[in-house]
Amino acid sequence: MTCRDLADFLMAYLDDELPADQRASFSAHLDECPPCLAYLKTYEETVKLGKSVCSDPQGPVPDDVPERLIQAILSAREQN
Amino acid sequence: MLAVARRFLRAEEDARDAVQDAFLSAFRAIDRFEGDARLSTWLHRIVVNAALMKLRSRQRKPEISIEELLPKYLEDGHHADPPSLWQRSAESLLEQHELRHAVRDQIDRLPDNYRTVLLLRDIEEFTTDETAQILDVTENAVKIRLHRARQALRELIGALPEIQR
Numbered sequence: 001m002t003c004r005d006l007a008d009f010l011m012a013y014l015d016d017e018l019p020a021d022q023r024a025s026f027s028a029h030l031d032e033c034p035p036c037l038a039y040l041k042t043y044e045e046t047v048k049l050g051k052s053v054c055s056d057p058q059g060p061v062p063d064d065v066p067e068r069l070i071q072a073i074l075s076a077r078e079q080n
Numbered sequence: 081m082l083a084v085a086r087r088f089l090r091a092e093e094d095a096r097d098a099v100q101d102a103f104l105s106a107f108r109a110i111d112r113f114e115g116d117a118r119l120s121t122w123l124h125r126i127v128v129n130a131a132l133m134k135l136r137s138r139q140r141k142p143e144i145s146i147e148e149l150l151p152k153y154l155e156d157g158h159h160a161d162p163p164s165l166w167q168r169s170a171e172s173l174l175e176q177h178e179l180r181h182a183v184r185d186q187i188d189r190l191p192d193n194y195r196t197v198l199l200l201r202d203i204e205e206f207t208t209d210e211t212a213q214i215l216d217v218t219e220n221a222v223k224i225r226l227h228r229a230r231q232a233l234r235e236l237i238g239a240l241p242e243i244q245r
Contacts, residue, residue, distance in 0.1 A: 042238060051203060054087055
Protein backbone atom coordinates (compact mmCIF):
# COMPACT_ATOMS: atom_id res chain seq x y z
CA MET A 1 0.00 0.00 0.00
CA THR A 2 1.29 3.46 -0.90
CA CYS A 3 0.62 6.82 0.76
CA ARG A 4 -1.67 7.67 -2.15
CA ASP A 5 -3.69 4.47 -1.62
CA LEU A 6 -3.98 5.26 2.05
CA ALA A 7 -5.32 8.76 1.41
CA ASP A 8 -7.77 7.44 -1.19
CA PHE A 9 -9.25 4.89 1.21
CA LEU A 10 -8.96 6.94 4.40
CA MET A 11 -12.68 7.64 4.76
CA ALA A 12 -13.59 4.00 4.16
CA TYR A 13 -11.02 3.03 6.81
CA LEU A 14 -12.45 5.47 9.35
CA ASP A 15 -15.99 4.31 8.54
CA ASP A 16 -14.86 0.71 9.03
CA GLU A 17 -15.89 -0.20 5.49
CA LEU A 18 -12.65 -1.87 4.38
CA PRO A 19 -12.36 -5.66 4.08
CA ALA A 20 -10.20 -7.26 6.78
CA ASP A 21 -7.12 -7.82 4.56
CA GLN A 22 -7.10 -4.22 3.29
CA ARG A 23 -7.65 -2.93 6.81
CA ALA A 24 -4.64 -4.92 8.00
CA SER A 25 -2.35 -3.52 5.29
CA PHE A 26 -3.74 -0.04 6.01
CA SER A 27 -2.85 -0.39 9.70
CA ALA A 28 0.59 -1.81 8.83
CA HIS A 29 1.31 1.20 6.60
CA LEU A 30 0.23 3.60 9.35
CA ASP A 31 2.58 1.89 11.82
CA GLU A 32 5.60 2.61 9.65
CA CYS A 33 4.68 5.92 7.97
CA PRO A 34 4.57 8.97 10.29
CA PRO A 35 3.43 11.36 7.48
CA CYS A 36 0.38 9.17 6.80
CA LEU A 37 -0.38 8.94 10.51
CA ALA A 38 -0.17 12.74 10.66
CA TYR A 39 -2.45 12.94 7.64
CA LEU A 40 -5.02 10.70 9.30
CA LYS A 41 -4.96 12.64 12.55
CA THR A 42 -5.24 16.06 10.89
CA TYR A 43 -8.06 14.71 8.68
CA GLU A 44 -9.92 13.69 11.84
CA GLU A 45 -9.20 17.07 13.44
CA THR A 46 -10.58 18.76 10.31
CA VAL A 47 -13.88 16.89 10.57
CA LYS A 48 -14.08 17.76 14.26
CA LEU A 49 -13.33 21.45 13.64
CA GLY A 50 -15.86 21.67 10.79
CA LYS A 51 -18.62 20.14 12.88
CA SER A 52 -17.88 22.34 15.83
CA VAL A 53 -17.66 25.71 14.09
CA CYS A 54 -20.88 25.10 12.16
CA SER A 55 -22.93 23.90 15.11
CA ASP A 56 -25.76 26.17 16.11
CA PRO A 57 -24.69 28.17 19.20
CA GLN A 58 -28.26 27.92 20.48
CA GLY A 59 -28.23 24.15 20.08
CA PRO A 60 -30.50 22.02 17.92
CA VAL A 61 -34.12 22.99 17.43
CA PRO A 62 -36.17 21.34 20.19
CA ASP A 63 -38.84 18.96 18.93
CA ASP A 64 -41.69 20.89 20.55
CA VAL A 65 -40.95 24.08 18.63
CA PRO A 66 -41.71 22.60 15.19
CA GLU A 67 -44.82 20.98 16.72
CA ARG A 68 -46.09 24.41 17.75
CA LEU A 69 -45.10 25.77 14.37
CA ILE A 70 -47.16 23.14 12.55
CA GLN A 71 -50.13 23.81 14.78
CA ALA A 72 -49.83 27.51 13.91
CA ILE A 73 -49.70 26.67 10.20
CA LEU A 74 -52.74 24.41 10.52
CA SER A 75 -54.79 26.96 12.40
CA ALA A 76 -53.82 29.68 9.90
CA ARG A 77 -54.98 27.36 7.17
CA GLU A 78 -58.31 26.73 8.84
CA GLN A 79 -58.90 30.45 9.07
CA ASN A 80 -58.32 30.92 5.32
CA MET B 81 -34.18 27.06 10.59
CA LEU B 82 -32.39 30.32 9.85
CA ALA B 83 -29.18 28.88 11.27
CA VAL B 84 -29.45 25.95 8.85
CA ALA B 85 -30.07 28.24 5.85
CA ARG B 86 -27.13 30.45 6.85
CA ARG B 87 -24.77 27.51 6.66
CA PHE B 88 -25.57 27.00 2.97
CA LEU B 89 -26.07 30.60 1.86
CA ARG B 90 -23.43 33.24 2.31
CA ALA B 91 -25.77 36.25 2.07
CA GLU B 92 -28.08 36.91 5.01
CA GLU B 93 -30.87 38.05 2.69
CA ASP B 94 -30.70 34.75 0.77
CA ALA B 95 -30.85 32.78 4.02
CA ARG B 96 -33.96 34.69 5.15
CA ASP B 97 -35.57 34.19 1.72
CA ALA B 98 -34.85 30.46 1.91
CA VAL B 99 -36.53 30.20 5.31
CA GLN B 100 -39.55 32.06 3.97
CA ASP B 101 -39.66 29.70 0.98
CA ALA B 102 -39.39 26.76 3.38
CA PHE B 103 -42.37 27.99 5.42
CA LEU B 104 -44.41 28.30 2.23
CA SER B 105 -43.39 24.81 1.15
CA ALA B 106 -44.28 23.44 4.59
CA PHE B 107 -47.67 25.17 4.42
CA ARG B 108 -48.38 23.69 0.97
CA ALA B 109 -47.11 20.22 1.85
CA ILE B 110 -48.60 19.84 5.31
CA ASP B 111 -51.17 17.35 3.99
CA ARG B 112 -48.34 15.13 2.81
CA PHE B 113 -46.57 15.14 6.15
CA GLU B 114 -46.25 11.53 7.26
CA GLY B 115 -47.04 11.16 10.93
CA ASP B 116 -44.34 8.58 11.49
CA ALA B 117 -41.54 11.08 10.75
CA ARG B 118 -40.51 13.67 13.31
CA LEU B 119 -41.75 17.16 12.53
CA SER B 120 -38.33 18.65 13.22
CA THR B 121 -36.76 16.19 10.73
CA TRP B 122 -39.38 17.02 8.12
CA LEU B 123 -38.89 20.77 8.51
CA HIS B 124 -35.12 20.38 8.51
CA ARG B 125 -35.27 18.66 5.14
CA ILE B 126 -37.59 21.35 3.76
CA VAL B 127 -35.33 24.22 4.78
CA VAL B 128 -32.26 22.43 3.40
CA ASN B 129 -34.04 21.94 0.06
CA ALA B 130 -35.09 25.59 0.01
CA ALA B 131 -31.53 26.69 0.74
CA LEU B 132 -30.14 24.47 -2.01
CA MET B 133 -32.69 25.81 -4.50
CA LYS B 134 -31.65 29.34 -3.61
CA LEU B 135 -27.98 28.41 -3.91
CA ARG B 136 -28.53 26.98 -7.40
CA SER B 137 -30.35 30.13 -8.51
CA ARG B 138 -27.42 32.33 -7.53
CA GLN B 139 -24.77 33.17 -10.06
CA ARG B 140 -21.64 31.26 -9.20
CA LYS B 141 -18.58 33.16 -8.17
CA PRO B 142 -15.23 31.95 -9.49
CA GLU B 143 -14.34 28.89 -7.45
CA ILE B 144 -11.06 27.50 -6.27
CA SER B 145 -10.21 24.21 -8.02
CA ILE B 146 -10.62 21.19 -5.76
CA GLU B 147 -7.63 19.56 -7.46
CA GLU B 148 -5.37 22.31 -6.15
CA LEU B 149 -6.34 21.40 -2.61
CA LEU B 150 -5.88 17.65 -2.79
CA PRO B 151 -2.63 16.03 -1.63
CA LYS B 152 0.13 15.61 -4.20
CA TYR B 153 2.16 12.45 -4.68
CA LEU B 154 5.40 11.38 -6.28
CA GLU B 155 5.36 8.74 -9.02
CA ASP B 156 6.01 6.00 -6.48
CA GLY B 157 2.91 7.01 -4.49
CA HIS B 158 4.75 8.70 -1.59
CA HIS B 159 3.73 12.15 -0.40
CA ALA B 160 5.30 14.95 -2.46
CA ASP B 161 4.97 17.21 0.58
CA PRO B 162 4.87 14.94 3.66
CA PRO B 163 2.17 16.05 6.10
CA SER B 164 2.99 16.79 9.72
CA LEU B 165 0.84 17.06 12.81
CA TRP B 166 -0.66 20.43 13.65
CA GLN B 167 0.90 22.20 16.60
CA ARG B 168 -2.41 22.54 18.39
CA SER B 169 -5.40 20.29 18.93
CA ALA B 170 -8.86 21.02 17.58
CA GLU B 171 -10.07 21.61 21.15
CA SER B 172 -7.50 24.32 21.87
CA LEU B 173 -8.09 25.94 18.48
CA LEU B 174 -11.82 26.12 19.07
CA GLU B 175 -11.30 28.24 22.17
CA GLN B 176 -10.27 31.12 19.92
CA HIS B 177 -13.25 33.03 18.60
CA GLU B 178 -11.31 34.40 15.60
CA LEU B 179 -10.16 30.95 14.63
CA ARG B 180 -13.71 29.60 14.61
CA HIS B 181 -14.48 32.37 12.10
CA ALA B 182 -11.38 31.53 10.10
CA VAL B 183 -12.43 27.86 9.84
CA ARG B 184 -15.93 28.90 8.76
CA ASP B 185 -14.35 31.08 6.09
CA GLN B 186 -12.33 28.13 4.80
CA ILE B 187 -15.50 26.02 4.52
CA ASP B 188 -17.04 28.85 2.50
CA ARG B 189 -14.05 28.74 0.12
CA LEU B 190 -14.78 25.17 -0.93
CA PRO B 191 -16.42 24.76 -4.35
CA ASP B 192 -20.22 24.59 -3.88
CA ASN B 193 -20.50 20.97 -5.10
CA TYR B 194 -18.15 19.87 -2.34
CA ARG B 195 -19.17 22.35 0.36
CA THR B 196 -22.79 21.26 0.01
CA VAL B 197 -21.96 17.59 0.54
CA LEU B 198 -19.74 18.42 3.51
CA LEU B 199 -22.54 20.45 5.09
CA LEU B 200 -25.21 17.82 4.44
CA ARG B 201 -23.15 14.88 5.73
CA ASP B 202 -20.91 16.27 8.47
CA ILE B 203 -22.95 19.19 9.75
CA GLU B 204 -26.62 18.50 9.04
CA GLU B 205 -25.94 14.79 9.63
CA PHE B 206 -27.95 13.39 6.75
CA THR B 207 -26.99 9.83 5.80
CA THR B 208 -25.17 9.08 2.55
CA ASP B 209 -28.43 7.77 1.10
CA GLU B 210 -30.41 10.87 2.15
CA THR B 211 -27.71 13.19 0.81
CA ALA B 212 -27.71 11.33 -2.52
CA GLN B 213 -31.49 11.76 -2.75
CA ILE B 214 -31.40 15.46 -1.86
CA LEU B 215 -28.71 16.18 -4.49
CA ASP B 216 -29.96 13.62 -7.02
CA VAL B 217 -26.56 11.97 -7.33
CA THR B 218 -25.32 8.45 -6.56
CA GLU B 219 -24.22 7.38 -3.11
CA ASN B 220 -20.76 6.78 -4.50
CA ALA B 221 -20.61 10.38 -5.76
CA VAL B 222 -21.56 11.57 -2.27
CA LYS B 223 -18.76 9.52 -0.71
CA ILE B 224 -16.16 10.76 -3.19
CA ARG B 225 -17.20 14.40 -2.81
CA LEU B 226 -17.29 14.20 0.98
CA HIS B 227 -13.80 12.73 1.15
CA ARG B 228 -12.40 15.32 -1.26
CA ALA B 229 -14.17 18.14 0.58
CA ARG B 230 -12.63 17.01 3.88
CA GLN B 231 -9.18 16.67 2.26
CA ALA B 232 -9.47 20.14 0.73
CA LEU B 233 -10.68 21.65 3.98
CA ARG B 234 -7.78 19.99 5.81
CA GLU B 235 -5.40 21.69 3.39
CA LEU B 236 -7.06 25.09 3.82
CA ILE B 237 -7.17 24.87 7.62
CA GLY B 238 -3.59 23.58 7.74
CA ALA B 239 -2.45 26.69 5.88
CA LEU B 240 -3.89 29.03 8.53
CA PRO B 241 -1.03 30.68 10.45
CA GLU B 242 -2.73 29.96 13.79
CA ILE B 243 -2.52 26.23 13.18
CA GLN B 244 1.26 26.06 13.11
CA ARG B 245 1.89 28.43 16.00
